[in-house]
Amino acid sequence: MKLTIVGTGYVGLVTGVCLASIGHSVMCVDVDQEKISQLQAGRVPFFEPGLEELLAQQIREDRLAFTVDHEVAFAQAEVIFIAVGTPQGIDGLPDLRALIEVARSIGRTVDHDVIVVIKSTVPVGTNHFLSQIIAEQLLHPVSIQLASNPEFLREGSAVYDTFHGDRIVIGAEDEAVAHTLATIYQSMHIPILHTDIRSAEMIKYSSNAFLATKISFINEIANLCERLGATIEDVARGMGMDQRIGEKFLRAGIGYGGSCFPKDVKALLGMADLSGYPFQILQAVERVNRKQQMLLIEKATKRLGKLRGKRVALLGLAFKPDTDDMREAPSLAIAGALLELGAQVVGYDPVSMGNARYFLPSQVELLTRPEQALEGADAAFILTEWEEFTLPTFAPLLLQMKIPVVFDGRNCLDASALSELGIEYHPIGRGMDREMVTTSFQEKGRER
Numbered sequence: 001m002k003l004t005i006v007g008t009g010y011v012g013l014v015t016g017v018c019l020a021s022i023g024h025s026v027m028c029v030d031v032d033q034e035k036i037s038q039l040q041a042g043r044v045p046f047f048e049p050g051l052e053e054l055l056a057q058q059i060r061e062d063r064l065a066f067t068v069d070h071e072v073a074f075a076q077a078e079v080i081f082i083a084v085g086t087p088q089g090i091d092g093l094p095d096l097r098a099l100i101e102v103a104r105s106i107g108r109t110v111d112h113d114v115i116v117v118i119k120s121t122v123p124v125g126t127n128h129f130l131s132q133i134i135a136e137q138l139l140h141p142v143s144i145q146l147a148s149n150p151e152f153l154r155e156g157s158a159v160y161d162t163f164h165g166d167r168i169v170i171g172a173e174d175e176a177v178a179h180t181l182a183t184i185y186q187s188m189h190i191p192i193l194h195t196d197i198r199s200a201e202m203i204k205y206s207s208n209a210f211l212a213t214k215i216s217f218i219n220e221i222a223n224l225c226e227r228l229g230a231t232i233e234d235v236a237r238g239m240g241m242d243q244r245i246g247e248k249f250l251r252a253g254i255g256y257g258g259s260c261f262p263k264d265v266k267a268l269l270g271m272a273d274l275s276g277y278p279f280q281i282l283q284a285v286e287r288v289n290r291k292q293q294m295l296l297i298e299k300a301t302k303r304l305g306k307l308r309g310k311r312v313a314l315l316g317l318a319f320k321p322d323t324d325d326m327r328e329a330p331s332l333a334i335a336g337a338l339l340e341l342g343a344q345v346v347g348y349d350p351v352s353m354g355n356a357r358y359f360l361p362s363q364v365e366l367l368t369r370p371e372q373a374l375e376g377a378d379a380a381f382i383l384t385e386w387e388e389f390t391l392p393t394f395a396p397l398l399l400q401m402k403i404p405v406v407f408d409g410r411n412c413l414d415a416s417a418l419s420e421l422g423i424e425y426h427p428i429g430r431g432m433d434r435e436m437v438t439t440s441f442q443e444k445g446r447e448r
């Protein structure tokens with residue numbers, strides 16, 4: 001089919017490239033001329049494993065093209081997918097300006113019947129709202145039907161996720177529209193769930209909010225494990241083996257970040273608020289996440305005393321490995337808090353140094369090699385579980401520190417390798433003082 005994708009961010013580009021690779025003819029449009037020029041030259045403007053190879057192949061095989069001209073992009077389209085950003089607005093709710101702009105442009109431009117699919121994550125009711133905007137702008141007597149098709153890919157494994165998704169959700173009021181969309185994805189052999197539009201919009205937010213809840217929950221269990229002398233990895237494994245719980249998203253750490261969980265949790269809280277329903281669990285999820293981001297600072301202060309004047313090396317700045325995305329990365333809150341405490345902050349990341357310079361305060365010194373960041377440091381914070389930190393070649397670099405003390409916010413280092421080198425290691429959720437906690441707790445019981 002002839003498909004158009006509006007917006008060439010993560011979702012738009014990955015969707016466009018993947019749909020081209022299963023044989024559709026795809027035209028991508030973006031307002032960012034520089035991005036489009038890069039894409040036309042076969043370059044992906046962000047770090048995403050496997051995407052550039054697939055992009056180049058689709059361009060070569062003439063199934064994928066790019067433009068900044070909406071008229072050109074819409075001219076042949078049978079289905080238009082909208083995947084523009086819906087960033088958090090000043091009131092905490094998603095900013096829908098880019099979507100509204102695209103809806104107006106579709107209304108003014110399209111001169112044939114077309115299905116418009118909203119892929120962007122949007123508050124419940126937005127599809128309906130956008131269909132009104134399109135209708136207000138229509139210059140031609142055509143039928144434009146809307147559908148919701150939320151996206152569930154993760155950055156860092158976006159291409160894999162697109163071909164191996166657990167489900168494709170299609171929100172459409174019209175059976176024929178749902179059928180056309182199902183046909184587009186047919187060769188991916190992924191289960192398709194057809195719902196009404198509002199439920200599809202809600203599935204996206206509830207899924208992200210539930211995953212964020214899982215993370216805050218396991219982080220609180222980890223904090224308790226430290227106090228009660230248990231080990232979070234064993235606890236998470238034991239919980240996850242119960243298929244009703246599932247093993248995924250039970251990695252304790254310094255909290256979730258990224259362009260979606262923080263914003264989508266806020267948006268769902270905002271929607272609940274506007275409808276007069278206090279969403280108490282989700283309020284706690286957000287609070288726990290904010291607190292968890294400060295955990296390494298608490299641990300370092302306990303171990304080293306006041307951090308004023310101390311040199312702290314932040315290793316890993318992106319919000320997770322295999323991406324250079326710095327949006328809402330825990331490193332931002334941690335660096336800001338350390339600077340406020342008067343610490344000297346240095347940072348290193350294998351791929352996100354360019355974005356890090358743009359997102360982090362200028363007082364944070366960025367160094368191009370981990371050993372440079374570690375040299376003379378009083379503390380090292382591991383903030384992203386990049387593979388290079390887990391290799392045997394990494395641990396000896398920690399000996400460059402003033403005193404080698406590591407606070408691992410992702411529990412990704414090998415504790416026994418560090419101990420052999422005489423490096424002091426502070427992971428998350430691994431209780432050390434089992435005896436003391438157990439006896440004091442049991443003694444209390446005996447007293448009763």
Ligand SMILES: NC(=O)C1=CN([C@@H]2O[C@H](COP(=O)(O)OP(=O)(O)OC[C@H]3O[C@@H](n4cnc5c(N)ncnc54)[C@H](O)[C@@H]3O)[C@@H](O)[C@H]2O)C=CC1
Pocket residue numbers: 006007008009010011012029030031032035083084085086087098101102119120121122151152153154155259260
């Ligand atoms: N990043 C992710 O992993 C995921 C994002 N989402 C959702 O998908 C949506 C898009 O997210 P990202 O791809 O991260 O966004 P992004 O911010 O990386 O990219 C958005 C793109 O839209 C373009 N754009 C803005 N206005 C435009 C217009 N009028 N016409 C054409 N292009 C326009 C921008 O120039 C930009 O290239 C958001 O709603 C997000 O919540 C959903 C699942 C995963």
Ligand SMILES: O=C(O)[C@H]1O[C@H](OP(=O)(O)OP(=O)(O)OC[C@H]2O[C@@H](n3ccc(=O)[nH]c3=O)[C@H](O)[C@@H]2O)[C@H](O)[C@@H](O)[C@@H]1O
Pocket residue numbers: 121151152153154155156208211215248249250251252253254255256257258259260261319320
């Ligand atoms: O709506 C979105 O944009 C996307 O948001 C997340 O994907 P993403 O943000 O790319 O990354 P995740 O792998 O989900 O990680 C998010 C954050 O949670 C943290 N995390 C994840 C898993 C875990 O067990 N523990 C944990 O702390 C990560 O470090 C990261 O900071 C969802 O996983 C996707 O399904 C969804 O499409």
